[in-house]
Amino acid sequence: MGIAIRKLDSTDAGFRQKLSSVLAFEAGEDEAIDRAAAGILADVKARGDAAVLEYTNRFDRLSATAVSALEIGQDELKKALDGLPAARRAALQTAADRVRAYHERQKKECGSDGFLYTEADGTVLGQKVTPLDRVGIYVPGGKAAYPSSVLMNAIPAKVAGVQEVIMVVPTPDGVKNELVLAAAAIAGVDRVFTIGGAQAVGALAYGTDTIPQVDKIVGPGNAYVAAAKRRVFGTVGIDMIAGPSEILVICDGSTDPDWIAMDLFSQAEHDELAQSILLCPDADYIARVEASINKQLDAMPRKDVIRTSLTDRGALVKVRDMDEACEIANAIAAEHLEISAEQPQQWADKIRHAGAMFLGRFSSEALGDYCAGPNHVLPTSRTARFSSPLGVYDFQKRSSIIQVSEAGAQTLGKVAAELAYGEGLQAHARSAELRLK
Amino acid sequence: MGIAIRKLDSTDAGFRQKLSSVLAFEAGEDEAIDRAAAGILADVKARGDAAVLEYTNRFDRLSATAVSALEIGQDELKKALDGLPAARRAALQTAADRVRAYHERQKKECGSDGFLYTEADGTVLGQKVTPLDRVGIYVPGGKAAYPSSVLMNAIPAKVAGVQEVIMVVPTPDGVKNELVLAAAAIAGVDRVFTIGGAQAVGALAYGTDTIPQVDKIVGPGNAYVAAAKRRVFGTVGIDMIAGPSEILVICDGSTDPDWIAMDLFSQAEHDELAQSILLCPDADYIARVEASINKQLDAMPRKDVIRTSLTDRGALVKVRDMDEACEIANAIAAEHLEISAEQPQQWADKIRHAGAMFLGRFSSEALGDYCAGPNHVLPTSRTARFSSPLGVYDFQKRSSIIQVSEAGAQTLGKVAAELAYGEGLQAHARSAELRLK
Numbered sequence: 017m018g019i020a021i022r023k024l025d026s027t028d029a030g031f032r033q034k035l036s037s038v039l040a041f042e043a044g045e046d047e048a049i050d051r052a053a054a055g056i057l058a059d060v061k062a063r064g065d066a067a068v069l070e071y072t073n074r075f076d077r078l079s080a081t082a083v084s085a086l087e088i089g090q091d092e093l094k095k096a097l098d099g100l101p102a103a104r105r106a107a108l109q110t111a112a113d114r115v116r117a118y119h120e121r122q123k124k125e126c127g128s129d130g131f132l133y134t135e136a137d138g139t140v141l142g143q144k145v146t147p148l149d150r151v152g153i154y155v156p157g158g159k160a161a162y163p164s165s166v167l168m169n170a171i172p173a174k175v176a177g178v179q180e181v182i183m184v185v186p187t188p189d190g191v192k193n194e195l196v197l198a199a200a201a202i203a204g205v206d207r208v209f210t211i212g213g214a215q216a217v218g219a220l221a222y223g224t225d226t227i228p229q230v231d232k233i234v235g236p237g238n239a240y241v242a243a244a245k246r247r248v249f250g251t252v253g254i255d256m257i258a259g260p261s262e263i264l265v266i267c268d269g270s271t272d273p274d275w276i277a278m279d280l281f282s283q284a285e286h287d288e289l290a291q292s293i294l295l296c297p298d299a300d301y302i303a304r305v306e307a308s309i310n311k312q313l314d315a316m317p318r319k320d321v322i323r324t325s326l327t328d329r330g331a332l333v334k335v336r337d338m339d340e341a342c343e344i345a346n347a348i349a350a351e352h353l354e355i356s357a358e359q360p361q362q363w364a365d366k367i368r369h370a371g372a373m374f375l376g377r378f379s380s381e382a383l384g385d386y387c388a389g390p391n392h393v394l395p396t397s398r399t400a401r402f403s404s405p406l407g408v409y410d411f412q413k414r415s416s417i418i419q420v421s422e423a424g425a426q427t428l429g430k431v432a433a434e435l436a437y438g439e440g441l442q443a444h445a446r447s448a449e450l451r452l453k
Numbered sequence: 454m455g456i457a458i459r460k461l462d463s464t465d466a467g468f469r470q471k472l473s474s475v476l477a478f479e480a481g482e483d484e485a486i487d488r489a490a491a492g493i494l495a496d497v498k499a500r501g502d503a504a505v506l507e508y509t510n511r512f513d514r515l516s517a518t519a520v521s522a523l524e525i526g527q528d529e530l531k532k533a534l535d536g537l538p539a540a541r542r543a544a545l546q547t548a549a550d551r552v553r554a555y556h557e558r559q560k561k562e563c564g565s566d567g568f569l570y571t572e573a574d575g576t577v578l579g580q581k582v583t584p585l586d587r588v589g590i591y592v593p594g595g596k597a598a599y600p601s602s603v604l605m606n607a608i609p610a611k612v613a614g615v616q617e618v619i620m621v622v623p624t625p626d627g628v629k630n631e632l633v634l635a636a637a638a639i640a641g642v643d644r645v646f647t648i649g650g651a652q653a654v655g656a657l658a659y660g661t662d663t664i665p666q667v668d669k670i671v672g673p674g675n676a677y678v679a680a681a682k683r684r685v686f687g688t689v690g691i692d693m694i695a696g697p698s699e700i701l702v703i704c705d706g707s708t709d710p711d712w713i714a715m716d717l718f719s720q721a722e723h724d725e726l727a728q729s730i731l732l733c734p735d736a737d738y739i740a741r742v743e744a745s746i747n748k749q750l751d752a753m754p755r756k757d758v759i760r761t762s763l764t765d766r767g768a769l770v771k772v773r774d775m776d777e778a779c780e781i782a783n784a785i786a787a788e789h790l791e792i793s794a795e796q797p798q799q800w801a802d803k804i805r806h807a808g809a810m811f812l813g814r815f816s817s818e819a820l821g822d823y824c825a826g827p828n829h830v831l832p833t834s835r836t837a838r839f840s841s842p843l844g845v846y847d848f849q850k851r852s853s854i855i856q857v858s859e860a861g862a863q864t865l866g867k868v869a870a871e872l873a874y875g876e877g878l879q880a881h882a883r884s885a886e887l888r889l890k
Contacts, residue, residue, distance in 0.1 A: 103871055104871060104872075104875055107867075107868045107871035107872050107875075108872065110868045111868060111872060118578055121568065121570060121578075122568075122580065125564050125567075125568040125580070126563065126564035126580075127562050127563035127564045130562075131558065131559075131562040133558060139825075140812075141555055141558075141825065141826050141827060143559065143562070143563075143827075144801075144804075144810070146805050146806070148838065148839050149805070149806075149838065162876050163872070163875070163876070164872060164876065195875055195876075231838040231839045232839045250693075250694065250834070250836065252839065253836070253838075253839035253840060256687075257687065272887070274887060275884070275887050275888065278880060278883050278884040278887055279884050281880035281883075281884070282878070282880040282881045282883075282884040284880070285878060285879070285880040285881070286878075316879060316880055316883075317877075317879050318877075318878075318879065318880065322880065360856065361856075364581075364854070367852070368583050368586070369583070369586075369852075370852045371852060371853070372852060372853035372854075372855060373581070373852055373853065373854050373855065374855050374856075374857075375577075375854065375855065375856035376856050376857065377888075378857045378858060378859050378861065378862035378888050379855050379856055379857040379862075380857075380862075380866075380884045380885055380887075380888060381884070382869050382870075382873060382881040382882070382884040382885045383855065383857055383862070383865045383866065383869050383885060384853070384855050385869065385873075385881060386868065386869040386872045386873065386881075387865050387868045387869050387872070388576075388578065388855045388857065388865060389578050389855075390578060390580075390853035390854075390855055391853065394853075395850075397687070399687065399690070400850065400852070401585065401586065401668040401690075401850075402585050402668045402669045402689065402690035402850055403690060403850055404850045404851040404852075405851060405852075405853050407851065409846075413832075413837065413838075413839055413840055413841045414841040414842060414844065415804070415806075415807045415808065415809060415810055415837070415841075415842070416808070416809035416810065416821070416827035416828065416831075416842050417801070417809075417810050417812065417827075418809060418810065418811050418812065418816050418820065418821045418825045418826075418827055419797065419798075419811075419812035419813050419816055420811075420813065420815045420816040420817075420820055420825065421815060422815050424815065425815035425816075425817075425820070428820045428824050428825060429817075429820065430544075431544045431547045431548060431823065431824045432819050432820050432822065432823040432824050433819075434540055434541060434544035435541075435544050435545065435548060435600070435601060435823045435824070436819060436822075436823065438541055438544075438600070438632055439599050439600070439601065439632075440754075440755075441719070441722060441723075441755075442722070442753060442754050442755065443715060443718035443719040443721070443722040443753055443755065443759065444719045444722070444819040444822060444823075445819070446715050446718075446719075446753075447712070447715040447716050447718070447719040447817045447818070447819040448817055448819045448820060450709070450711060450712050450715055450817075451712065451814075451815050451817060
């Protein structure tokens with residue numbers, strides 16, 4: 017049975033409207049979930065460990081007698097790593113090494129040293145950059161437990177210089193994911209607690225006797241976790257609340273259609289809401305990709321998810337030319353953008369909005385998901401218009417430095433006083449004027 | 454009548470607990486305000502200009518017949534600038550020039566050029582940095598309308614390369630603030646609409662026929678504006694929701710006590726919830742600052758606000774020594790930290806968490822508020838633990854670049870496939886394997 021994947025043509029009347037409706041995604045906020053999360057947070061804030069223990073035993077069907085019993089020691093992490101088959105361990109280590117190397121480069125290049133400069137009158141201005149003290153990483157239990165996500169969240173934090181990385185991961189019925197624990201060992205996670213849900217978010221945000229308060233919480237979770245993260249934002253930092261994953265492929269028609277079809281699958285297999293879109297100026301090529309989709313689908317273990325995702329949210333779009341493809345890509349601002357074309361750089365130069373760009377036909381998104389080096393935590397749902405991949409900079413913050421010389425205080429003081437009086441803030445003005453000779 | 458300002462000593466039993474209670478601030482979230490803001494947003498999203506016009510006419514007591522009539526043209530901004538007294542215009546221009554110079558330096562130093570590097574097998578990795586396309590700046594009307602905030606929000610956006618900066622500012626009863634309009638002219642704001650409240654946030658977030666959709670909304674507002682910004686986060690970017698302003702002064706006892714007293718006033722005069730705290734190892738000096746507070750208060754036009762703020766939320770804290778002062782300052786993570794001391798750098802080196810550091814006795818916070826150059830939009834309520842001053846980086850975002858060579862796809866493909874199979878994502882694995890020779 018073929019997939020009824022939507023086909024659009026940019027020259028059709030109403031094309032932009034049709035494309036908008038394909039892209040439309042409303043993260044349904046469930047008031048009941050939000051209230052439940054708020055209740056759990058308030059309880060954890062008030063009762064600390066006792067509340068965390070109760071919720072964990074109830075929701076994950078455990079019978080722990082203390083939160084301290086929910087901690088996994090470094091020896092157990094190490095054992096999980098040592099227990100992996102050699103090929104898998106080597107792959108995990110290679111991925112970690114490459115992710116670390118990229119983020120070390122990023123740290124060096126993204127202004128982590130801060131700056132200072134001295135003006136003619138001796139006034140010094142600048143910016144100091146410091147790592148966060150302590151970060152919490154939420155790792156989902158169950159089907160969405162991805163060791164690659166442990167690497168992608170923990171390594172940038174450690175590269176940034178975060179002193180303590182605390183991972184929380186629920187273990188329903190006490191089942192631990194050995195690959196996740198092994199990834200924690202490789203990434204250098206400092207402490208691991210087997211707690212999850214809104215209670216884990218609350219414990220990290222407020223701290224308990226056993227679980228230290230962190231400064232920021234990152235990592236994906238279910239609707240309760242997302243609701244809890246939104247609510248603790250301000251008490252701690254949080255990363256973006258991720259929407260469904262997306263891939264946008266711009267292809268000039270020169271790549272093996274089987275490759276492109278599989279790239280679209282690789283996004284679609286994540287979940288039914290994932291989105292895979294192809295932009296191509298060549299109608300014949302689009303037909304070949306469609307044929308390949310139908311040819312390859314049956315061999316996919318996750319074919320039901322892929323079929324639903326491609327049918328409900330996928331699209332094959334015929335565009336006028338590659339320039340128009342780039343323009344549409346900027347409007348879509350996709351999480352993952354593959355430019356599968358000869359001389360991809362010429363098109364990449366026209367792209368203003370994308371989470372990550374995969375250039376050339378050998379750059380399949382899957383390589384970026386695991387081991388190319390750049391982060392796989394990327395802005396979804398058009399948020400690449402204003403936000404960035406998770407990076408070292410998310411685990412650092414800046415402080416302005418202002419050291420005004422006596423001479424500087426004379427000139428700046430008069431300017432500040434003039435403006436302060438204009439705003440009706442006389443103490444500001446006097447504070448500046450007292451420093452005048 | 455003296456101010457009953459709280460005095461603490463770090464050697465007292467229960468000191469940390471007392472300090473915590475002084476610092477405690479809960480931004481009371483008002484459910485009624487949140488619901489009202491949500492209703493207005495939904496209405497603006499559904500009805501666009503018609504809703505914006507109705508709310509603006511109702512809340513600001515206007516009788517405009519179209520949203521286009523609420524736009525202020527560049528000629529009117531220019532006229533406001535030309536109409537300023539010469540000294541005020543010069544001060545505004547100096548402030549703008551210095552803010553621009555600092556942020557241009559910041560742009561150069563904070564990794565705005567991105568980076569690219571090539572690995573041995575020809576694989577290219579990197580990061581592209583691009584400005585946001587369009588940004589909205591919210592400027593409050595009424596008593597909190599500060600031209601300095603227009604400069605501090607708009608100039609970093611323009612330095613970052615934002616193509617269009619759209620300012621919204623409510624004008625209750627049609628009263629315009631000439632200094633705010635003049636600041637918009639100097640800062641290079643592209644368009645100005647006299648709208649405010651949740652309706653302005655909705656118009657910027659969703660776009661209407663008259664008001665373009667923006668990618669990020671920055672700037673302070675009242676509780677309705679804050680609630681609306683929280684709700685549109687995700688559709689657009691937002692800056693931090695600011696709490697009450699704070700100053701923490703560490704003084705070694707060598708600064709004129711009148712200066713320090715006035716610095717504490719300059720924060721306290723903002724509003725009754727503002728917080729001013731002094732840390733000092735010298736009890737006699739603290740007594741002299743207290744005497745100066747009482748001596749200088751009566752001459753302050755905003756003495757009632759200052760008195761309430763210092764009484765309710767201020768503190769004079771005797772510490773053991775300057776090292777302990779730095780340690781306490783890290784726990785407080787203040788928005789503004791003055792280190793009023795000989796050789797302040799030695800203490801600044803120990804500070805990990807602060808929005809802005811003012812070093813040396815001539816660096817009064819007021820200079821930073823107006824014209825030193827660094828931004829005066831800073832993290833409040835201990836959020837300096839994980840966030841930064843507003844900066845050029847808030848108006849830029851990054852895209853990862855991954856261009857894998859054919860050789861690179863051979864080695865990376867095997868690693869990615871191994872891990873993808875481990876995570877049960879077979880299409881990911883196949884997508885990598887198809888590129889293997």
